[in-house]
Amino acid sequence: xxxxxxxxxxxxxxxxxxxxxxxxxxxxxxxxxxxxxxxxxxxxxxxxxxxxxxxxxxxxxxxxxxxxxxxxxxxxxxxxxxxxxxxxxxxxxxxxxxxxxxxxxxxxxxxxxxxxxxxxxxxxxxxxxxxxxxxxxxxxxxxxxxxxxxxxxxxxxxxxxxxxxxxxxxxxxxxxxxxxxxxxxxxxxxxxxxxxxxxxxxxxxxxxxxxxxxxxxxxxxxxxxxxxxxxxxxxxxxxxxxxxxxxxxxxxxxxxxxxxxxxxxxxxxxxxxxxxxxxxxxxxxxxxxxxxxxxxxxxxxxxxxxxxxxxxxxxxxxxxxxx
Amino acid sequence: xxxxxxxxxxxxxxxxxxxxxxxxxxxxxxxxxxxxxxxxxxxxxxxxxxxxxxxxxxxxxxxxxxxxxxxxxxxxxxxxxxxxxxxxxxxxxxxxxxxxxxxxxxxxxxxxxxxxxxxxxxxxxxxxxxxxxxxxxxxxxxxxxxxxxxxxxxxxxxxxxxxxxxxxxxxxxxxxxxxxxxxxxxxxxxxxxxxxxxxxxxxxxxxxxxxxxxxxxxxxxxxxxxxxxxxxxxxxxxxxxxxxxxxxxxxxxxxxxxxxxxxxxxxxxxxxxxxxxxxxxxxxxxxxxxxxxxxxxxxxxxxxxxxxxxxxxxxxxxxxxxxxxxxxxxxxxxxxxxxxxxxxxxxxxxxxxxxxxxxxxxxxxxxxxxxxxxxxxxxxxxxxxxxxxxxxxxxxxxxxxxxxxxxxxxxxxxxxxxxxxxxxxxxxxxxxxxxxxxxxxxxxxxxxxxxxxxxxxxxxxxxxxxxxxxxxxxxxxxxxxxxxxxxxxxxxxxxxxxxxxxxxxxxxxxxxxxxxxxxxxxxxxxxxxxxxxxxxxxxxxxxxxxxxxxxxxxxxxxxxxxxxxxxxxxxxxxxxxxxxxxxxxxxxxxxxxxxxxxxxxxxxxxxxxxxxxxxxxxxxxxxxxxxxxxxxxxxxxxxxxxxxxxxxxxxxxxxxxxxxxxxxxxxxxxxxxx
Numbered sequence: 003x004x005x006x007x008x009x010x011x012x013x014x015x016x017x018x019x020x021x022x023x024x025x026x027x028x029x030x031x032x033x034x035x036x037x038x039x040x041x042x043x044x045x046x047x048x049x050x051x052x053x054x055x056x057x058x059x060x061x062x063x064x065x066x067x068x069x070x071x072x073x074x075x076x077x078x079x080x081x082x083x084x085x086x087x088x089x090x091x092x093x094x095x096x097x098x099x100x101x102x103x104x105x106x107x108x109x110x111x112x113x114x115x116x117x118x119x120x121x122x123x124x125x126x127x128x129x130x131x132x133x134x135x136x137x138x139x140x141x142x143x144x145x146x147x148x149x150x151x152x153x154x155x156x157x158x159x160x161x162x163x164x165x166x167x168x169x170x171x172x173x174x175x176x177x178x179x180x181x182x183x184x185x186x187x188x189x190x191x192x193x194x195x196x197x198x199x200x201x202x203x204x205x206x207x208x209x210x211x212x213x214x215x216x217x218x219x220x221x222x223x224x225x226x227x228x229x230x231x232x233x234x235x236x237x238x239x240x241x242x243x244x245x246x247x248x249x250x251x252x253x254x255x256x257x258x259x260x261x262x263x264x265x266x267x268x269x270x271x272x273x274x275x276x277x278x279x280x281x282x283x284x285x286x287x288x289x290x291x292x293x294x295x296x297x298x299x300x301x302x303x304x305x306x307x308x309x310x311x312x313x314x315x316x317x318x319x320x321x322x323x324x325x
Numbered sequence: 326x327x328x329x330x331x332x333x334x335x336x337x338x339x340x341x342x343x344x345x346x347x348x349x350x351x352x353x354x355x356x357x358x359x360x361x362x363x364x365x366x367x368x369x370x371x372x373x374x375x376x377x378x379x380x381x382x383x384x385x386x387x388x389x390x391x392x393x394x395x396x397x398x399x400x401x402x403x404x405x406x407x408x409x410x411x412x413x414x415x416x417x418x419x420x421x422x423x424x425x426x427x428x429x430x431x432x433x434x435x436x437x438x439x440x441x442x443x444x445x446x447x448x449x450x451x452x453x454x455x456x457x458x459x460x461x462x463x464x465x466x467x468x469x470x471x472x473x474x475x476x477x478x479x480x481x482x483x484x485x486x487x488x489x490x491x492x493x494x495x496x497x498x499x500x501x502x503x504x505x506x507x508x509x510x511x512x513x514x515x516x517x518x519x520x521x522x523x524x525x526x527x528x529x530x531x532x533x534x535x536x537x538x539x540x541x542x543x544x545x546x547x548x549x550x551x552x553x554x555x556x557x558x559x560x561x562x563x564x565x566x567x568x569x570x571x572x573x574x575x576x577x578x579x580x581x582x583x584x585x586x587x588x589x590x591x592x593x594x595x596x597x598x599x600x601x602x603x604x605x606x607x608x609x610x611x612x613x614x615x616x617x618x619x620x621x622x623x624x625x626x627x628x629x630x631x632x633x634x635x636x637x638x639x640x641x642x643x644x645x646x647x648x649x650x651x652x653x654x655x656x657x658x659x660x661x662x663x664x665x666x667x668x669x670x671x672x673x674x675x676x677x678x679x680x681x682x683x684x685x686x687x688x689x690x691x692x693x694x695x696x697x698x699x700x701x702x703x704x705x706x707x708x709x710x711x712x713x714x715x716x717x718x719x720x721x722x723x724x725x726x727x728x729x730x731x732x733x734x735x736x737x738x739x740x741x742x743x744x745x746x747x748x749x750x751x752x753x754x755x756x757x758x759x760x761x762x763x764x765x766x767x768x769x770x771x772x773x774x775x776x777x778x779x780x781x782x783x784x785x786x787x788x789x790x791x792x793x794x795x796x797x798x799x800x801x802x803x804x805x806x807x808x809x810x811x812x813x814x815x816x817x818x819x820x821x822x823x824x825x826x827x828x829x830x831x832x833x834x835x836x837x838x839x840x841x842x843x844x845x846x847x848x849x850x851x852x853x854x855x856x857x858x859x860x861x862x863x864x865x866x867x868x869x870x871x872x873x874x875x876x877x878x879x880x881x882x883x884x885x886x887x888x889x890x891x892x893x894x895x896x897x898x899x900x901x902x903x904x905x906x907x908x909x910x911x912x913x914x915x916x917x918x919x920x921x922x923x924x925x926x927x928x929x930x931x932x933x934x935x936x937x938x939x940x941x942x943x944x945x946x947x948x949x950x951x952x953x954x955x956x957x958x959x960x961x962x963x964x965x966x967x968x969x970x971x972x973x974x975x976x977x978x979x980x981x982x983x984x985x986x987x988x989x990x991x992x993x994x995x996x997x998x999x
Contacts, residue, residue, distance in 0.1 A: 003422065041429060119915075119924045125359050126920055143915050143924050145994070229871040231911050231992050234937035237929075239871075239993060307994030311871060314997070318734060318870040 021208035029110030070109035093167035109211035116158035156199030169260035169268035170243035179209035192267030222247025238263035246323035292316035343499035354424035356414035361440035361921020378423035384414035392531025409922030410583030468638030473607025477598025479678035485667035490588040496545025502561035503571035518811030523804035549655030582926035586654025595671035605636035625660030631697035634690040658964035669742035669972035695854035703853035704951035706884035710860040714882040728983035738981025744859040744969030748960035752844035754807035755824035777893035789829035815961025826956040859883035863973040872993030886960035898944030901966020909971035
């Protein structure tokens with residue numbers, strides 16, 4: 003591990019003032035510290051924001067504001083979250099382990115890095131870690147990597163479960179930074195790799211997430227389901243956060259589908275959503291919608307299974323919500 | 326019995342190799358090859374030597390002398406690189422962090438060659454090794470396979486593949502080495518056998534055995550990966566000699582994947598024929614596997630086929646290829662575990678081809694004597710295990726039709742497989758002495774790698790002496806104690822226990838002390854085929870939506886001689902079965918074809934079962950009497966639990982889905998892509 007300086011910020015404003023190139027903000031550290039040990043992250047300086055007074059969950063009119071430093075466990079067990087956004091509680095609880103969730107923060111969960119094997123091994127090339135060095139995953143191990151929105155430079159996936167639920171809930175990410183305060187609607191925080199796979203998000207240097215704000219819960223039934231070969235403590239092969247609102251007439255009034263484990267960002271299945279809204283809530287329609295979405299899939303040999311998996315998962319999840 | 330060391334372990338007081346308080350200690354950190362084949366042209370240590378706290382950099386530039394010059398332990402003795410991840414240099418510094426930081430700036434220049442890391446059944450480099458691990462014949466053949474297949478009513482000709490698997494003990498491999506003023510070497514090592522580790526280190530450093538001491542009081546799992554001395558012990562000793570101070574070396578999890586052994590991948594072809602009644606007419610099992618260019622390790626994959634079923638034509642063969650990879654080694658039930666996966670899966674396919682119940686198929690082919698050598702079995706209760714298991718599991722109600730039981734999206738299936746493991750023992754020494762308070766101290770250089778060996782030996786000694794176990798104190802894990810074989814081959818308890826019983830018997834007649842050396846006794850063991858047997862039953866639920874497989878029930882029934890201690894035995898069996906579940910459904914190390922070495926070198930990527938995967942795992946055993954084995958009448962139980970589990974699960978997946986996945990692990994992706 004490269005030696006680094008450490009300071010603890012007393013406020014978000016101070017944390018931003020402390021920022022300089024080479025600085026990283028430290029939340030729970032469950033991912034960043036691992037990456038530092040591996041030599042993947044080599045900050046000169048850590049500004050600890052894990053103890054900022056951003057650790058509350060508050061109801062603000064019809065919305066809920068979750069502080070960036072709220073621990074994953076506290077978010078998942080919060081009675082208001084469980085009652086109003088059960089999909090979010092479920093998504094958080096499917097992530098990591100109890101020990102990790104006790105430490106990991108909401109902002110840190112959003113900003114965790116891909117678990118691509120090449121990214122985590124400094125002795126091998128990786129465009130995300132060392133831009134221009136190449137992407138061996140495309141010819142090598144991409145079993146758990148992206149089928150949507152990948153580029154020739156990078157096929158990594160974003161590993162968060164929580165972010166997938168937030169994408170379906172259309173949460174807002176509140177950011178402060180050298181350029182002032184702003185609000186980024188989910189799923190807009192994370193970006194596709196394109197030619198700059200080193201950039202996971204649209205955040206600018208020095209930006210600090212202060213809160214995640216949840217709009218009123220969507221109308222309709224919601225669910226989060228995660229697929230993995232190990233029953234616990236494993237990243238999603240594919241996951242889905244879905245909202246389905248079917249009117250009395252059997253017509254789909256509203257539908258949101260967010261997918262995890264398939265792209266560099268939580269993937270809103272907009273084509274599927276559009277195909278469904280205004281149409282019948284039938285298994286046949288769900289299948290057509292899933293296939294419409296998967297037309298843009300670009301699987302590689304070892305992750306081609308994600309195409310039928312995603313299709314099945316969309317159909318089965320929507321069928322479950324419709325009944 | 327509860328584990329004697331349970332309390333010190335759960336309270337954190339048990340001292341493991343890296344935890345001994347040693348004054349003036351320094352730390353070593355290895356530098357690993359970043360090419361898979363070629364030569365180290367130059368190691369530039371200048372930048373590392375300028376780093377804070379760095380004492381020295383060891384490498385092939387100025388090779389520290391070793392007495393033995395080949396293989397995985399011959400660190401820095403050659404400039405040749407045999408695999409990616411091989412240790413090519415090491416930094417010694419005043420702190421772990423300084424050593425690790427400096428290791429990152431050691432510059433190694435290579436002359437790389439093209440590497441070949443891919444096992445194939447048609448690899449031109451395949452050859453027939455002289456023997457397979459540890460000393461079995463490479464090939465066996467009796468009868469006419471082709472004629473047997475020709476007259477069979479049903480034939481299966483199938484190929485099964487198993488991936489690279491890693492042992493992944495919880496405690497990383499570590500060593501803490503120091504030399505005293507008289508040139509004696511002391512190593513706290515993570516060893517499955519201190520006698521062997523001492524002998525190995527004595528040989529590597531050219532020292533008489535009595536000038537080397539290896540201590541391993543507690544070892545946090547090994548599964549075979551700590552059975553042979555690993556590079557960290559040699560490197561720590563070498564570094565301690567170089568800096569004149571004690572050196573501590575703890576491998577990272579990633580380094581463990583590179584330099585502490587692994588289970589070879591296998592490609593196994595089975596050709597089996599049977600007549601209309603299910604009696605085998607031919608059984609052929611050919612295994613293809615890999616070794617390194619440094620050392621030969623030939624896994625005995627097809628050897629269980631030599632003893633399992635009666636067949637007039639029986640052929641087994643092993644072919645090996647030397648690749649630019651690390652040397653594979655022992656991992657829980659080497660040979661039996663991958664071999665029985667393939668055999669027992671193929672037998673299930675045969676049962677379907679014949680339209681016969683798979684339990685009955687196995688019973689019909691029960692041999693009277695060992696099929697390979699014709700030896701009588703000292704005891705064999707496979708049929709009893711199958712029948713008992715079938716009864717307990719509710720097998721009688723089973724509908725053999727695949728793919729027809731469904732609860733919602735979940736397809737349900739059951740499967741069975743046999744298991745087996747040799748019941749060997751090796752010579753051991755032991756000493757028992759009455760202490761001042763009347764309690765008895767038993768000494769043997771045995772190893773407790775988490776198996777409960779200390780507790781089992783206490784119980785064995787207490788029974789031999791007619792004392793309460795509280796009055797017996799077993800001292801193990803130190804090469805200064807009476808010499809003993811490794812905890813390996815499921816023969817620890819049988820070997821050490823034999824010596825402990827004999828020492829206790831002598832103590833009883835002497836009144837004060839007894840010593841034993843079982844070399845002659847073991848050499849006099851009569852010619853029997855000695856094996857434990859078992860039957861494993863699995864029930865799985867397979868999602869027709871996601872391909873996820875969940876093992877809802879797992880039952881193992883074993884016949885393994887007299888069970889020394891029920892609580893310890895159950896832990897061993899269900900531990901092995903759980904590891905077998907991992908092999909069946911999730912464990913896999915990928916070989917990096919482009920760069921060499923392994924991928925997924927941590928426990929976030931290499932998945933072993935989590936508690937949530939272990940829903941209902943139970944092990945029971947038959948009361949087996951076998952007086953030919955050893956004074957305890959016991960058979961080893963450390964490995965048989967993993968044998969057959971993956972096949973039972975794979976067979977259950979077929980029964981649930983109608984899909985036969987022939988490459989482990991059986992992942993959702995493989996099921997969905999059918």
